[in-house]
Amino acid sequence: MKALFAAIAMTAILGAPTTAAASNSEAEDALRLICECAYVVRIAEGNGVKLRNSSAIWSQAKATVAEKTGLSTREYDELARAKWERRLRNLGARDAMRRIADRARDCDKQL
Numbered sequence: 001m002k003a004l005f006a007a008i009a010m011t012a013i014l015g016a017p018t019t020a021a022a023s024n025s026e027a028e029d030a031l032r033l034i035c036e037c038a039y040v041v042r043i044a045e046g047n048g049v050k051l052r053n054s055s056a057i058w059s060q061a062k063a064t065v066a067e068k069t070g071l072s073t074r075e076y077d078e079l080a081r082a083k084w085e086r087r088l089r090n091l092g093a094r095d096a097m098r099r100i101a102d103r104a105r106d107c108d109k110q111l
Helices: 002-014 020-046 055-069 074-091 093-110
Strands: none
Touching: 020 055, 020 074, 020 093, 074 093
């Protein structure tokens, strides 16, 4: 039931577009956000951070939005991974993990 709610909530983020270009841009932004959240939640869970919504829920929401929009998640998954790996190199493990946990909590609140 919780996973169904999550998938519905993520599709609601897309809203009712006014033009085709706007809808594509909104869909891409929503999918980018969902892919980043799925990534950070998975990493945070692996490091013992307790969240209300699991990475499985985020993965299901990601698949649902990708299916509804017809967009591929591969590019957005790679962008999310690259973003956080860059932060790991720049900040160090401790600070990067703290930011990942904070971002995962922010994502948890959004869902």
